[in-house]
Amino acid sequence: MKLSSIRPITLLISKELMITAFLLLGVSFVIFIILFLSPGDPFSAMVKGQIMSEAATKGASDALVVPDAWYSQYLSWLNNMLHGNFGTSTRSGLPVLREVVLVTINTIYLTIGSMFVTLLLAIPIAVVSARRGMTPFTWPATIFTYVISALPVFWLGYIVIYISMHQFGLFPLAFGSMSKKFSWIYFMLPVFVLGLGNGTISEVVRYLRDEMERVFAEDYIRTARAKGASIWKHSFKEGFLIPITEIIASKVSFILGGAIVVEQVFNWPGMGRMAWQAAQDRDYPLIMGITLMAAIIVRLGSLIQRVVHIIVNPRASQE
Amino acid sequence: MKRYSQHKTIVSNLSGVAFWKKAGAMNLLYVSYGIAIVSTVIVSYILGAFELLPFDPQEIDLKLMITSPGSSGHILGTDFMGRDILSRLIIGIQAYFLPGLLAIAIAIIFGTWFGVLAGYWGRGFDTSITYINNLLNSFPRLVLILLMVAAFKPDIYYIMVIVGITNIPVVASLIKGKIQFLKGKFFIEAATALGLKNRVIIFKHILWHNCRSVLIIQATLQMAEAILMETSLSYLGFGVQEPTPSWGNMVQAGANYFMQGKFWPSTAPALAILFTIMGFHLLGDGLNNIFERKQKI
Secondary structure, three states: OOHHHHHHHHHHHHHHHHHHHHHHHHHHHHHHHHHHHOOOOHHHHHHOOOOOOHHHHHHHHHHHOOOOOHHHHHHHHHHHHHOOOOOEOOOOOOEHHHHHHHHHHHHHHHHHHHHHHHHHHHHHHHHHHHHHOOOOOHHHHHHHHHHHHHOOHHHHHHHHHHHHHHHHOOOOOOOOOOOOOOHHHHHHHHHHHHHHHOOOHHHHHHHHHHHHHHHHOOHHHHHHHHOOOOHHHHHHHHHHHHHHHHHHHHHHHHHHHHHHHHHHHHOOOOHHHHHHHHHHHOOHHHHHHHHHHHHHHHHHHHHHHHHHHHHHOHHHHOO | OOOOOOOHHHHHHHOOOOHHHHOOHHHHHHHHHHHHHHHHHHHHHHHHHOOOOOOOOOOOOHHHOOOOOOHHHOOOOEOOOOOEHHHHHHHHHHHHHHHHHHHHHHHHHHHHHHHHHHHHOOHHHHHHHHHHHHHHHHOOHHHHHHHHHHHHOOOHHHHHHHHHHHHHHHHHHHHHHHHHHHHOOHHHHHHHHOOOOHHHHHHHHHHHHHHHHHHHHHHHHHHHHHHHHHHHHHHHOOOOOOOOOOHHHHHHHHHHHHOOOOOHHHHHHHHHHHHHHHHHHHHHHHHHHHHHOHHHO
16 A cells, blocks of 8 residues: 555544544543432442531531532543543442453453354345345345344343253353353353344344445446456445444444343353442442443444445545 | 436336335235234233233232143233233333333434434534434443433333433434435425425425334334333343333243243243334334335335
8 A cells, every 4th residue: 555545544544533532522421420410429428327417517528528510520530530540349349440341351252252143144144135135045034033133132041041051951150160161152152142132133134235235236336247257346345344344333332232131141240240230239430430431342343443434445434 | 426226217107006016015014013013012001001901910829820821711821929921911011111102202303303403404513413423322222221220210211211312313313314315306495495484394395294204113113122121121120120010020030930941931021022022123124115215116
């Protein structure tokens, strides 16, 4: 690639980076507002249960709580976070950042794995039905994708656990405490369940099929076919690469939501389970850290999608 | 850019034909299944509201624990406390029906409003609305709801308000795209030239005549989403609480017996969820195929 063609791409990518940073700022503001408006403050939680007179409470409050306006509270909170200080979990007393990063890795593994499962199922159906229309293979397959994506994922989880228990004698409920021999199966089961049951397959198939049909009808594909060139090669960028990255980027947040339920079913030590626990305990710093981390993952997903789009087609992204 | 379409002429010839004649058999199948499911849900909701149930959903009968379907008058059997599953399924509709309608109303009304602002009045609105859309899209919905649960302990109606708000971007971007497409058309130009008010153009010529079907399709798809959200939350224990039945907490309550090989108490509500969500999805997608992709037939 020549230098002259790299420069506009770098400009576009740095613009995307700025947009992402700006959006994450907005995300942090929304989280702050929600927690700011929530009833109950740390101070009253601290003095609760201790015998204090009205005057003593007021005196302690004056001494301890700085009566700041909301914007200076937000700025100091943001400043803390930028320095990596997300506070400590009220339940375990450990720093939030460390806890969240540890579980995020598990969740990312689960999310990426289940996306592969979804795509492995969706792409063949989409390609065949875009190419051949409704055939005796594609219409049952399409109905099947609708059934799969309406299936409640927790129930699918129970079925898979039941089968693995009774057919193979495995107990995936006790995650991590089993022998090493079958441990890969415990990793596979939740990935498989979330990949099938995240409820997006019918939408993914539909979107990919529509995009491929559109690209196959373009003039340049017709020309390619007329001169005997491979239409797969010509339609790869616009018909496959861009739609697939687009649908993945837009479904990241949906699959992260599904991961909460699946992690609950399988006792998977990930972000969703921790979020569930934090919501149960009203552990503000922890749930805040998790929400922020989830938003960062979603933003990274769409950043990658934008970068792929820019590299594949720099001219179209300039508009 | 001109896109070559072989079907253009065929469509114009068919324009006088009723839509169900040119819709494919597949789409008609989708839509009729969807309408059957939706009317079943509505009728069951009304039956439940007037308490016209085969049994009392809260009546505990410890002699009839986990019976199979059809035994001693219980059409769908009984759960682990001997309560009639069919009655509980019917009452369980109340857990999502009105909250779901609330979520749909919020998403449709505000989404249309934002979409019109962004599409019709252009740049400044467009940029800020795109920003808000991206912002709302950054939160995984269930994570945001868990944050709200931790902060406020809201009940199901407030949760559905959040679901509605997070659905606003979907509707807004659809309406925006539609309006940007329509703005270049001659009939809008003609309407402006005739001196019609912006209000009339937007509400009558754009929204009523051209965006009606999009909004109906979105409403059906979002009902499916609301059901999914309600059942997931009730399953996680943050939605409707026992003993009030909801399909999600019924699956969860039956799960303890699932591992003993007694599948039915948790499978019955799971099947109800499956058929209902599928019904709403198929109705939305079928209508979409029939009304929005006419040129492809």
